[in-house]
Amino acid sequence: MNIPSNEKTKKSINFGLLSLMPEGATLVNTARKEVVDEDGLLALFNERNDFKYISDIAPDCKSEIESKYEGRYFFTPKKMGAQTAEANINAGIAAATQIVNFLEKGDITFKVN
Amino acid sequence: MTKILVATEKPFAPAAVDGIRKVCDEAGYELVLLEKYTEQADLIKAVEDVDAMIIRSDKATKEVIDAGKNLKIIVRAGAGYDNIDLQAATANNVVAMNTPGQNSNAVAELALGMMVYLARNQYNGTAGRELKGKKLGIHAFGHVGQLVGEIAKGFGMEVYAFDPFIAKEKIEKFGVKAVDTVEELYSTC
Numbered sequence: 001m002n003i004p005s006n007e008k009t010k011k012s013i014n015f016g017l018l019s020l021m022p023e024g025a026t027l028v029n030t031a032r033k034e035v036v037d038e039d040g041l042l043a044l045f046n047e048r049n050d051f052k053y054i055s056d057i058a059p060d061c062k063s064e065i066e067s068k069y070e071g072r073y074f075f076t077p078k079k080m081g082a083q084t085a086e087a088n089i090n091a092g093i094a095a096a097t098q099i100v101n102f103l104e105k106g107d108i109t110f111k112v113n
Numbered sequence: 114m115t116k117i118l119v120a121t122e123k124p125f126a127p128a129a130v131d132g133i134r135k136v137c138d139e140a141g142y143e144l145v146l147l148e149k150y151t152e153q154a155d156l157i158k159a160v161e162d163v164d165a166m167i168i169r170s171d172k173a174t175k176e177v178i179d180a181g182k183n184l185k186i187i188v189r190a191g192a193g194y195d196n197i198d199l200q201a202a203t204a205n206n207v208v209a210m211n212t213p214g215q216n217s218n219a220v221a222e223l224a225l226g227m228m229v230y231l232a233r234n235q236y237n238g239t240a241g242r243e244l245k246g247k248k249l250g251i252h253a254f255g256h257v258g259q260l261v262g263e264i265a266k267g268f269g270m271e272v273y274a275f276d277p278f279i280a281k282e283k284i285e286k287f288g289v290k291a292v293d294t295v296e297e298l299y300s301t302c
Contacts, residue, residue: 001252002220002261005195020300022248026231030224030257032193054227056220074231078123079170080223082191085126087219091190092119092129094212095167096136099117102186102208103165104140110188110210113199 005032015040018051026052030081033059045069056081115142116183118163120156120171124148125190133167153177160184168196173209175201191216192256214256221260225268245269250302252295254279254287262289273301 003009014037018027029036038061044051045065051072058075059065065073082091101107117137119130130146137144147159153172160166160181166173167188178184178201186208187197194211202209225244233241249265251258254276262272272289275298281291292298 002224002255002257003253004193017295017299020296021302022300025302026228028224028228030220031253032195052231054231056223056227071234074227074235076223076227081220082169082216084219084222085128087216088126088129088190089132091212091215092125092167093132093136094215095188095190095210096117096133098188098210098212099165099167099186100136100140100142102210103115108208108210110212111208112194112197112211113203113209 001027001035002030003035005034010034011037011040013037013040015043018044019047021051024050026054029053029055033057045072115140115165116145116163117142118145118147118159118166120147120150120159120166121169122150122171123169125169170196173197173202178202178205178207181205181207186210188212217256217260220257221264224257224261225264246271248273248302250274250292250298251289252276252298254284254289259287262287273298 001013013035018040038059042061042064053073056076057079062075098110119133134144145163147155150156157177157180160177162183164183165186166184167190169190173187173196175198178198184207187202188210189197190212192211192213194209197209199209228244232244245268247270249270249272251261251274254274258274262274265272266288273292274284274289275292275295284291292301
């Protein structure tokens, strides 16, 4: 699950949706933690001992999950998705190039506002 | 001289800074580095006289944007841009951009790596499970989702996807099964 985080998607991954997952399912979150409704997440952990959760960055309810659901989760200590030299180089150079193109040519291809 | 600030609480790899410096040098711009800063006040001070700013997960708040008297553009080196106050940027005539797709392979590889790690019981010596033959649902089929699908197929997974903004026909060109609703995706995988 790699949805963007915005007003429409925050807490949209909720108990109702997660409870549809088949037996033995694992949710893998590479998006922002805010898109997951943590009350619903905890409820599902409690209700289904087959459910597992992986997240690139720990949820706010990390300590409760760690204390109750050993072996059913993995959280990176920091957001790690973009932490490779290759990604740093790609994104850094793209950012600098976009700035030059904007300042010199008015190019707004990747404008988000 | 046009000044570009690279403000990174969590710095770029040195090779990335070298690449940014090269782009700046070729354009005749001055590169200003603010790395591993611990106070938001440091960022506010650094942005005061620059024309452009590159950030990673750093917070471009209203206070930061207001402080950038010459600031014309902020680029978030990455896909998500919820760390930029877009309203403040627009109010100050500052263009905000992201760099979609540039980090995608790193995210996709991490996703599969974490799946293997947990499926193998965090390498604790007990028998885990394999990914081959399992169903993988991809919720959002953008740059990352497409690469996750490609790698997952290499593992022999059965890949499904849902994205409300991408036509099913386009998703299926990637050799994955497109479903109609998010509920269908979660109940299938």
